[in-house]
Amino acid sequence: MATATTNGKAKCFECNKNKIVYLCEGCSQKFCLTDLTEHQQQHGKELDKILTDCDEFRQKLIEQKGDQNQRLLIQQVNEWEDNSMKRIKQIAEECRQILIKHTDDNIMEIEKELNKFITDLKQIRRENDFNEFHLNQLKMELEKLEKELDQPSNISIQQHSTPFINKISVSVMSNIQANAQWVQDGVTVAGGHGAGDATNQLHEPFGVFIDDDQTMVIADTWNHRIIQWKMDDTHGQVVAGGHGAGNRLDQLNYPTDVLVDKETNGLIICDRQNRRVVRWSRRIYTTQGEILLNNISCFGLAIDNQRYLYISDTENHEVRRYRIGDNNGTLVAGGHGLGNDLNQLNFPTYLFVDRQQAVYVSDNENYRVMKWNKGATEGIVVVGGQGQGKALTQLSNPSGLFVDTLGTIYVADLGNDRVMRWPTENALGIGRDGLTLIFEDSFDSGPRLNGSIWSPNYPWGTIYNHRANMDRRQVTISNNQVNLTALAMRSTSTMNIDTADYGLVDLDYTSGAIYTNSRISLTRGLVVVRMQVPPITSTWPMIMLVPTDQTLPMLTMDIFDDRKNVGYSFQYTSPSGSRASVSGTARSLTDNSKDMHSYSIDWGYDKVTFFYDNITLRSFVQSTELTQITEMRLILALGVGGRSPSIPSSNTTDYPQSLLIDSVEMWSPKYDGRYTMINLKSNLSFEVKSGQTQDRALIVQNNYTGVAWQQWDINYIGNSYYKIINVHSRKVVDVHDWQTDDNAKIIQYKFNLKENQIWRIMEHDDQTVSFVNVWSQKVASIINGSTQADAQIVQRTFDNGLDQKWKVIRLN
Helix, strand or coil: CCCEEEEEEECCCCCCCCCEEEEECCCCCCHHHHHHHHHHHHHEEEEEHHHHHHHHHHHHHHHHHHCCCCCCCHHHHHHHHHHHHHHHHHHHHHHHHHHHHHHHHHHHHHHHHHHHHHHHHHHHHHCCCCCCHHHHHHHHHHHHHHHHHCCCCCCCCCCCCCCCCCCCCCCCCCCCCCCCCCCCCCCCCCCCEEECCCCCCCCCEEEEEECCCCCCCEEEHHHCCCEEEEECCCCCCCEEEEECCCCCCCCCHHHHHEEEEECCCCEEEEEEHHEEEEEEEECCCCCCCHHHHEEEEEEEEEEEECEEEEEECCCCCCCEEHHHHHHHCCEECCCCCCCCCCCCCCCCCEEEEECCCCCCEEHHHHHHEEECCCCCCCCCHHHHHHHHCCCCCCCEEEEEEEECCCCCCCEEEHHHHHEECHHHHHHHHCCCCCEEEEEEEECCCCCCCCCCCCEEEEECCCCCCCCEEEEEHHHECCEEEEEEEEEECCCCCCCEECCCEEEEEECCCEEEEEEEEECCCCCCEEEEEECCCCCCCEEEEECCCEEECCCCCEEEEEECCCCCEEEEEEEEEEECCEEEEEEEEEEEECCCCCCCCEEEECCCCCCCCECCCCCCEEEEHHHHHHHHCCCCEEEEEEEECCCCCCCCCCCCCCCCEEEEEEEEEEEECCCEEEEEEEEECCCCCCHHHCCCCCCCCCEEEEEECHHHHHHHECCCCCEEEEEEEEECCCCEEHHHHCCCCCCCCCEEEECCHHEEECCEEECCCCCCCCEEECCCEEEEEEECCCCCCCCCCEEECCCCCHHHCCEECCCC
């Protein structure tokens, strides 16, 4: 039950009357005694409901444990089996009835023929005028009648190539852990005997498809063929083309991609230079293909779980979805000419389609990978988009593409001769390594806000800096989204308010806001809000992070004017005591009222960063000012006016307008305090050699005694990165002279926010961590894996060695 404390006389949250009120510590609202009692009784009912649901779920768990047929997925297979059997029996009965009718007719005809044959046979016997020739003819006539009975010439059983039962299979996709290390020496599984057209050779292979049995189907582009290799085979088998470049149905011309249509056991091939998509059966003795689509500059192919075919078109810079057999496709990506806007592509090549029918596109000449959600009119840049280059944030002509079920993206970075891997958080441009999700709300638990998290109003009361009176009735939930709705409805209680930022305003609108209570707050971390803003330019959607006293400092993001301006600011108190700020505006390429977009704020001790979708808008380095930040609460509000200067009259027909909030996440640093680090192999402590305080002093390992130079403050910088500060010297851990080689020394140095002083904390299953330097991407290790005291700490490529793993023990 919620506890409550008396709070003197004030308005009751429920009945809105001035009474002696009590503060509910659960939802931070004030209630009179009558309403508080009812409020607490409601809590009891909700708890009883949870207990009942828990008992029901436990019973369901027990049933599924004891009876496999109770499991939902197995029930789905059983249902498919029953439906398939019913369909088979139905088709079989229909065929039987047709056969009974027509075979009855056939038997009557054969009986007539047989009677005539017997009459002729008796006549021959009476005349006794026959020889071997006549006997053979008679035998053949009788055999013909017998065959006609068993296999009527006008009746046959046809087996259609397109099945009437949808084949099912169980797909279990393995995901690779984010901290997995890749073996650098691969194994050749196809080709490897130089360029050529022998069956153990390949020549400029482009696309590849791996079947369920690990059979590789390869688009052997410059050999104008599709070749199939089974695992461990030394030679492949040509399964399509292989008759030189040409446009006959038994030829291909620079095929660039291939996939297997499991329903028909056929190959679908992008026959690029012939400007067509063709299908070849995988059955033996197939000698030619059939044309599915003609006159298309295809490059990449994908197929979804509904058997829709997706094709990239490099001439029209678009991707279309087709029902196999249809000629008219639906545009799903690009299609607005060559360009780099979010609704455009530039030479799209390879594709991947996930289970939600989101389409990932290698946007080759824009040096990025785009994601287009189903039905979206614009894409999202998930990888690259920072120009052509070799940096870890860049691509050069991306080609092959794969996305696992965790959302991790793998890209063949053709121009850089490498394969790149982006975990989900990096693909979004926002790191989450070393962060803990402390709060997430998708607003799918019912029609009311969770009162233990949210308050449906402004923390300042009705007004802050715009022309709308904030009313809790304007906060609703529908379709698993929070709706903050602004009305052209004048407030009757407050007029001509002197606002903090915009002077005297008249409250001729009513709108809504929500903010987190004292249980949900962050001192440092990441906030991600996914929302869709209203189209009317006089509305002012905003995201604010404010301290518990609702003063300064303040972190904000907002959308104003024509819905393409995304504003961001960090407001703080200047040394003179006045309000100061750093701010900016990003001009997005899209109208933010058309779709949901992600708005994020990440801040640590040294940096605050604002994100829009996958893009870093700007980072501010304001170390002194950032120390002003304490516990911050989140406010989401729909204002009217303010930074959006287009103010309609109060009788406007533009209203109501709604801000739709889809989800909110808040992440806190896992490591933010004082620690000692003990090496897993040597069991010795990470320390500054001999307690030195000067720059470039070595970092070594030694027996732990608890002295200050063995103690470290791990501080969150921002964007999942940390600095490691020695308690004794106040210097930070640094890779000497920006070196990237193995065995480069690790030292201490004064902090200057350079990449060789910034570290990512990579966690392992055994509760240890490795410290990864952002600059070199090498990890802190013991030189030569030594277990001796005073051995140097160096950087080395991660090889999962015990000397690269550290136990991090909190001291405060």
